[in-house]
Amino acid sequence: MGEMFTDIAMNNMEEGVSPGHPSEMNNGVQLTFKNIVYKVTNKRYKKQHSLTYKMFNHKKMKSIVPESEKELTILHGVSGVIERGELVALMGPSGSGKSTLLDILAKRKSSGHITGQLLVNGKEIGEAYKNYCSYVTQEDILLPTATVEETLRFYADLRLSDASDEYKQERIRAVLEDIGLAKKASSKIGGMLPGGIQLRGLSGGEKRRVSIGCGLVTNPSLIFLDEPTSGLDSVNALVVMKTLMNLCTKGVTVICSIHQPRPEIWRLFNKVMVVVKGRMIYSGSDILSYFDSLGFPTPPHVNPADFCLDAAVEIGESSRYIEICERWQQHWETEVNTAALPPVEDQQPRRIPSWAYQYQILLKRAFRDFLRNPGNFVARTITGVIVGLLFGACFGGLGETQVDIQKIIGVIFFLISGLNLTPYAVISLFLSGRALFNQERAAKIYHPIPYFLSMLTVENIVVVIIAILMAGITYAISHLRWSVGRFFFSMLVFYFVHLFSDLCIILLTNLTGTSDHTFAIGAGLSVVYQLFAGFFVPVQQLPKSFAFLHYLNPLFYAFASLMVNEFEDRPLVCPPEPQPCQYPNGNDVIKAFGLDNWTRADAFGVTVMWTVVFFILSYLALTFLHKEKR
């Protein structure tokens, strides 16, 4: 394996992959991990001791999960050392604990109980450890509308917030060369846009290299990659691995979990670590001889990686498993003596930029994305204008006669219903945004609050435009109550109706995580909201058993404030006598709908409160639900 390393490095240079800039070269570090134990709560045990279980399954309790299995041990004292500039493959059967170990080495595990030591050049360095490493996930969740350079710039702005603009530019240029994408710096990432449009962009292998590049912006010494070649064809997989190996030649240490690499990729690795059922059974550069010594000789004409994996599975299932693990442990403790490199200088953990700065960077990206994918906004705006015009055409030039009163109430109700339904168009937008957010949040590059606010700032602009266009056009053509103050008040209410409806859909999207469920629940909710808004059945006529429902209905308060705004103290025209006059004054209309206890300000105040409630709930759902699982 070792000799191949140099050959391929030379090949890379000949093929034009940049050897990098000496000024940017990383000194590299040695990583030692000792006796890593990872335990998690056994969910079955926890469930068994829950109150409901105790109540309903009391008799079965003892026989299921014993006290000794209160915790599950995922990693049982794993140790190893990775030298500066090594390309290391972390292998093992599925479920053996590779990803868990990788997460722990990258300090990304926030759940469970971890013990053991992580040493950089033989020294424990606490939180500053994160300055040295970066982690590349298996999926390439990138913003399709951004270019390669903008994607790297986003990471540079957030990760190197203290650095000068020139330094960031220089880093981006170096990274582009490292990942072999200097010529594609201005190409869009591409992929499926929310709503289903396919944007042409980079190939799968190039996207993987951009993901790697995002991790390289900080010039890390250690790079952890979770299955960097999964999902790639063999050519792209080799290009990605050569990119990584090229980094190793500069002293960067690369550790990746990998399943069954083809022989060309296998030969690139300097070291293989094999984990079986949470225990290390081998770590070194001559695994085939070691397995031979254990009684697993390599058959001829076989992919060595396939053979190693098969042998690892066999070892895991054999009665010699514990003996083999102990043999390796003893070998590690007694025979593996690596000299630590000179200790690294003390460093402060990287400074986290302020929320205001994060908001500014996120807002810039959100705006750019909005401008480059305007389809959703255009469709919603055109729909809003057409609906406004149609409303106007149906209810044009309303006056103050008894016949017009019903029409005015109809216009008010159907406008708030229309604005309540418009946000369904943004479900895919929120869902795709959240996938990106989850990925970036796991990398801890920003806090959820600036993200949520930047996302809502852009959405809010759309909300204002649609609400004003749709309601404004209808208001003017239908000729609702003609006074500047009342016009602006009603526009404000319509805006809030659209805003809380938007937030309600964001909440449902974040609660359910799927568009189907959001549609199903949202449609039901909208019907209930509209039914109990006070238009179809005035509040006082609702059956007592569920009359309270209108209090939980934000549309009711919007409807109430608009009705009071429209009719309070408004003289109405009665038909000539002896015909009866149902509503001689607007106050009679308000009373007939059971809204005489409300002032427009009070009802509007509750509408705003509902908006705040939806705002808080949707933020909490975004932050605490459907996180990235690891």
Ligand SMILES: Nc1ncnc2c1ncn2[C@@H]1O[C@H](COP(=O)(O)OP(=O)(O)OP(=O)(O)O)[C@@H](O)[C@H]1O
């Ligand atoms: N928080 C947790 N709670 C319960 N079990 C867990 C937890 N984390 C990991 N495990 C279990 O630990 C084992 C190792 O998981 P891990 O994902 O590290 O395996 P892996 O080797 O990466 O598998 P694969 O190759 O399939 O990705 C699995 O059986 C997994 O279910």
